Amino acid sequence: MAYLYKKVEEGIKEQISQGRLFSGAKLPSEKELMETYGVSRQTVRNAIAALTEQGILFAAQGKGTFVKDGTAVLNRQHIIGFSTISFKSYNLYPQILQEVNRFTEQAGYSLMLGQTKNTFEAERNCLLNFLEKNVDAVILDPTHCGMANANEDVYRMFEDRSKPLIMYSARHVNETASFVVADDVQGGYLATKHLLGLGHRMIGGIFQADDTRGSDRCQGMIQALCEYKIPVQTNLIDWYSSMRIDHLEETDTSTPDPVLLRILHECTALVVYNDIIAQHVLRVLEDMHLRCPEDISIVSFDDTELNSGSIELTTIPYPGSRIGTCLGKTVMELLNDPTKKIQKKVPVELIVRESTCKL
Numbered sequence: 114m115a116y117l118y119k120k121v122e123e124g125i126k127e128q129i130s131q132g133r134l135f136s137g138a139k140l141p142s143e144k145e146l147m148e149t150y151g152v153s154r155q156t157v158r159n160a161i162a163a164l165t166e167q168g169i170l171f172a173a174q175g176k177g178t179f180v181k182d183g184t185a186v187l188n189r190q191h192i193i194g195f196s197t198i199s200f201k202s203y204n205l206y207p208q209i210l211q212e213v214n215r216f217t218e219q220a221g222y223s224l225m226l227g228q229t230k231n232t233f234e235a236e237r238n239c240l241l242n243f244l245e246k247n248v249d250a251v252i253l254d255p256t257h258c259g260m261a262n263a264n265e266d267v268y269r270m271f272e273d274r275s276k277p278l279i280m281y282s283a284r285h286v287n288e289t290a291s292f293v294v295a296d297d298v299q300g301g302y303l304a305t306k307h308l309l310g311l312g313h314r315m316i317g318g319i320f321q322a323d324d325t326r327g328s329d330r331c332q333g334m335i336q337a338l339c340e341y342k343i344p345v346q347t348n349l350i351d352w353y354s355s356m357r358i359d360h361l362e363e364t365d366t367s368t369p370d371p372v373l374l375r376i377l378h379e380c381t382a383l384v385v386y387n388d389i390i391a392q393h394v395l396r397v398l399e400d401m402h403l404r405c406p407e408d409i410s411i412v413s414f415d416d417t418e419l420n421s422g423s424i425e426l427t428t429i430p431y432p433g434s435r436i437g438t439c440l441g442k443t444v445m446e447l448l449n450d451p452t453k454k455i456q457k458k459v460p461v462e463l464i465v466r467e468s469t470c471k472l
Contacts, residue, residue, distance in 0.1 A: 118160050121157055122163050125169075126169070165178070194224075194250070196226075196240075196253045197210075198230065205417065208433035208436075210437065237264050240264065241267060255283060257324070258324055277451050285325070293443055295436065296458040297325075298336070299461055304333070307427070311382075313410060315381050316383070316384065321386045327352070358389050364393065366399075374397075381410065382410040382472075385412070388420050391420075406467065415430065428466065430462070
C-alpha cells in the first residue's frame with residue numbers, strides 16, 4: 114500500500130538527515146528494513162526504488178545499496194533555473210519551456226525564469242542570481258557563444274557546487290558543460306544538398322557570426338559543397354552580428370548593403386541563418402525586381418511565425434519540442450549524478466516549400 118511504502122521512504126530519509134546513514138553508507142538489508150518498519154519485502158523494495166530514482170540511493174551490483182550524497186539531495190530547493198536570451202519576438206523556446214516544465218513538474222520541481230538579453234553582463238547577473246537563490250540546476254541559452262566565454266568563472270561555480278548546468282539552443286565550443294542542441298551542421302548540409310540537387314552551383318550563405326549555430330550551419334554547407342566537388346567561394350558567404358540581425362526588420366531595403374547586392378547578383382541560391390534574414394532578403398529582391406525562387410532560391414532555418422508571407426520558405430524547422438523533451442530527461446539524469454557530462458545533438462529535417470526550384 115502507498116502509505117506503507119512512504120513510511121519506509123520517509124524513515125530512511127530521516128536517518129540520512131540525522132546523520133545515522135551518511136554518504137557512502139550501506140543500507141541495511143531488506144530483511145532488517147522489513148523488521149524495522151514491520152512491512153513486506155515488496156514494500157521495502159518499492160521504497161528503495163523511489164529513493165534510487167530521487168538520487169538518494171544507488172545500487173552497486175553484488176555489493177548492495179548505498180547512500181549517495183543524501184544530505185545534498187534532501188537539502189534541495191526543488192527549483193531549476195531556466196534562462197533564455199529573450200522572451201520577446203522571434204522566440205524559439207515556448208515548446209522547449211513547455212516540455213521541460215512537464216518533466217520538472219512530474220519530479221516535484223518548479224522553474225525559475227531568467228533573461229540574459231544576449232549580453233555577457235545580463236547573463237552573469239542572471240547566473241549569479243540563480244546561485245544566490247540556490248537553484249538545483251540551470252538550463253541556459255548561452256550568450257554570444259561564438260565568442261570567448263566571458264562568464265566561464267561563473268559556469269565553474271555551478272560545477273564546484275555540483276549543480277548541473279546544461280546549455281541549449283547553442284553551446285560554447287570549448288566548454289565542457291552539458292548541452293542539448295539542434296544538429297545545425299546537419300541542417301546546413303541538408304539545406305545545401307537540396308539546392309545542389311536542384312542544379313544550383315553558385316550558392317551563397319549568410320550566417321550569424323557570434324553564435325556557434327551560425328558556424329555550424331556554414332560548416333554543413335561547406336561539407337555538402339565539398340561532397341559535390343564544388344569550390345567553396347568565401348566571397349559568397351557573409352556574416353552578420355546578432356545586433357545587426359535584430360535590426361534587419363527596420364532596415365531600409367531601398368539602399369541595401371553592397372555585399373548582399375553582390376552576392377545576390379552572383380548567386381542562384383542562398384542559405385540563410387534564420388527567417389529574419391530571409392524576410393530581409395525577400396524585401397531586397399523585390400526592390401531589385403528579382404523573384405524568388407525564379408531568380409534566387411532561398412533556404413531558411415527555424416520556421417517561425419515570420420515564415421507566413423506571400424512566399425512560404427523551404428526551411429529547416431527548429432526542433433523545439435524534441436529539444437525540450439531531451440532537456441527534461443537530461444536535467445533529471447544530471448540531478449541524480451552531477452558528475453556526468455551529457456552532450457547531445459537533436460536531428461533536424463528539411464521541409465520543401467515554395468522558395469526553391471530547379472535551376
